[in-house]
Amino acid sequence: MKLTAENIKFIDNYLKNSEVIYYDIRMEMLDHVATAVEQKMEAENIDFYDAFKSYMVVNKREILKGNKEEGLYFKEPLKKFGLFVIQPFQLFLAVCTYLMVYFFTQYFGINDFTNYFYVIVIFTYLILGILHYLITWKKKFYYIDKNFSIIFLLYQIANPLHITANERFISSVIFNSILLFVFFAFLRFYYLEMKSFKQKNQFLFQ
Numbered sequence: 007m008k009l010t011a012e013n014i015k016f017i018d019n020y021l022k023n024s025e026v027i028y029y030d031i032r033m034e035m036l037d038h039v040a041t042a043v044e045q046k047m048e049a050e051n052i053d054f055y056d057a058f059k060s061y062m063v064v065n066k067r068e069i070l071k072g073n074k075e076e077g078l079y080f081k082e083p084l085k086k087f088g089l090f091v092i093q094p095f096q097l098f099l100a101v102c103t104y105l106m107v108y109f110f111t112q113y114f115g116i117n118d119f120t121n122y123f124y125v126i127v128i129f130t131y132l133i134l135g136i137l138h139y140l141i142t143w144k145k146k147f148y149y150i151d152k153n154f155s156i157i158f159l160l161y162q163i164a165n166p167l168h169i170t171a172n173e174r175f176i177s178s179v180i181f182n183s184i185l186l187f188v189f190f191a192f193l194r195f196y197y198l199e200m201k202s203f204k205q206k207n208q209f210l211f212q
Contacts, residue, residue, distance in 0.1 A: 009040055013054045017043075020062075026073050028148035035069055074148045083153045091191045099190060104183040111179050130189070153199045156192060 017039050018032065026032045039061070046057040062069075090096065135157065 029145040030147045090195050100187045103187040107183045149203050
């Protein structure tokens with residue numbers, strides 16, 4: 007006994023009203039609930055609403071354990087990003103970044119370059135955040151948001167490093183190289199993660 011489009015919409019609205027805000031999480035729950043309700047309808051020969059009500063009374067709490075509230079999720083994506091930045095290509099990128107920063111620092115001067123460079127990178131982070139919001143405002147994806155949350159942690163780390171660099175406790179060239187490398191690495195990491203996610207879950211973007 008197959009569910010109708012109206013039945014599927016009913017389940018989706020129920021999950022929305024239960025504050026399942028992330029579209030990918032909600033679709034997983036929707037598929038799970040729909041399959042279970044279909045089986046219950048066939049096994050007990052009852053209609054959709056009776057089957058749904060009976061199933062959710064028993065299983066709602068367990069199902070909603072998989073829900074993710076809005077917030078920042080650092081541990082898993084940060085570990086994945088850490089493994090990403092030590093890959094051979096990323097290490098090659100780090101060396102190239104250092105050489106590029108060294109050249110421009112010598113050409114423009116350490117003090118001016120340090121201050122302008124920091125402002126430019128942070129401004130670019132802000133623009134990237136706005137673009138991320140515009141892309142995902144209609145459908146929030148937990149997988150995408152948790153990877154993007156890395157950028158907020160990087161910003162918190164960059165602030166004290168910038169102060170330290172200005173006080174000359176560490177080399178400005180090293181600071182700028184690290185900042186720019188992490189910025190480039192994050193852009194590549196985020197792009198590849200989004201690309202992989204979309205390829206594996208094309209139905210979510212239809």
